[in-house]
Amino acid sequence: MTETTTTHPAGYAEAVPVAYTDTATRLAFLRKVYVLFSGAVIVWAGTALYAVSNEALLLKLVSMLGSHPIITLLVLLGVMFLLPRVVSMGPPVNYLALGLFGVIQGLLTAPLIFYALFQAADPALQESTNLALQSGTLASGELLSNGVGLLSSAFGLTAVVFGGLSAYALTTKRDFSFLRGALWMAFFVMFGIGVLAMFGIGQSFVMGWGWSAAWVLLMGGFVLYDTQNIMKQYPANQAALAAAVLLANFVIMFKHILLLLSRRD
Numbered sequence: 001m002t003e004t005t006t007t008h009p010a011g012y013a014e015a016v017p018v019a020y021t022d023t024a025t026r027l028a029f030l031r032k033v034y035v036l037f038s039g040a041v042i043v044w045a046g047t048a049l050y051a052v053s054n055e056a057l058l059l060k061l062v063s064m065l066g067s068h069p070i071i072t073l074l075v076l077l078g079v080m081f082l083l084p085r086v087v088s089m090g091p092p093v094n095y096l097a098l099g100l101f102g103v104i105q106g107l108l109t110a111p112l113i114f115y116a117l118f119q120a121a122d123p124a125l126q127e128s129t130n131l132a133l134q135s136g137t138l139a140s141g142e143l144l145s146n147g148v149g150l151l152s153s154a155f156g157l158t159a160v161v162f163g164g165l166s167a168y169a170l171t172t173k174r175d176f177s178f179l180r181g182a183l184w185m186a187f188f189v190m191f192g193i194g195v196l197a198m199f200g201i202g203q204s205f206v207m208g209w210g211w212s213a214a215w216v217l218l219m220g221g222f223v224l225y226d227t228q229n230i231m232k233q234y235p236a237n238q239a240a241l242a243a244a245v246l247l248a249n250f251v252i253m254f255k256h257i258l259l260l261l262s263r264r265d
Helices: 023-053 055-067 069-087 093-120 123-134 140-146 148-171 177-198 209-233 236-262
Strands: none
Touching (some): 023 093, 023 236, 055 093, 069 177, 093 148, 123 140, 148 209, 148 236, 177 209, 209 236
């Protein structure tokens, strides 16, 4: 009997999704993904908190979001679709791009944190903040110190929900790939509604609690789908890209959990 040797082209091992590799490779990939993800979360959270505490920077971000919705939309689209593609490149570019992704996400999160803290503040603090706004400042420092508990609760709840769904997706035998079409259809519908609200159409709808609750449920579905998808579609050298995908899910979920917790009605 003649022994047959199978040969593969160069780079074959790197192109194979980790789901079809050995156990050691899969575990090493997961460890790297979640280490990078944890680092990206730290960069995102640190940037967001710095921006909220820096009134000059926060004022520029709020002004950009309020006065230049088209520019804001283009930035959002770039962050969503272009930067993650750069993260798919090899090191060190992918690690730098992942860090930049976290920074931009943090800058975009800061105005929403300010809004949530204002919404959750007592009437006296809201009045003093309004007076500061009339004089061209934000007085975000007092809001931030007053809202530490709210931010901690929102972050902790997001971490628990995200972590629980991720663990379930990685350990269950159920395949969540069937969710892909429905999730993306719902995402683009809701994204489109959000874009219209930036131009004053349907603002009352997106200000309601149901809007944020729908986003939390949607991102929960994406966590289940993406957690499995990175194993089935991503090779071992794409850990940074996988971390960027998970970071986007985490950030969007956090934003809307924060908005829900900050409501006073």
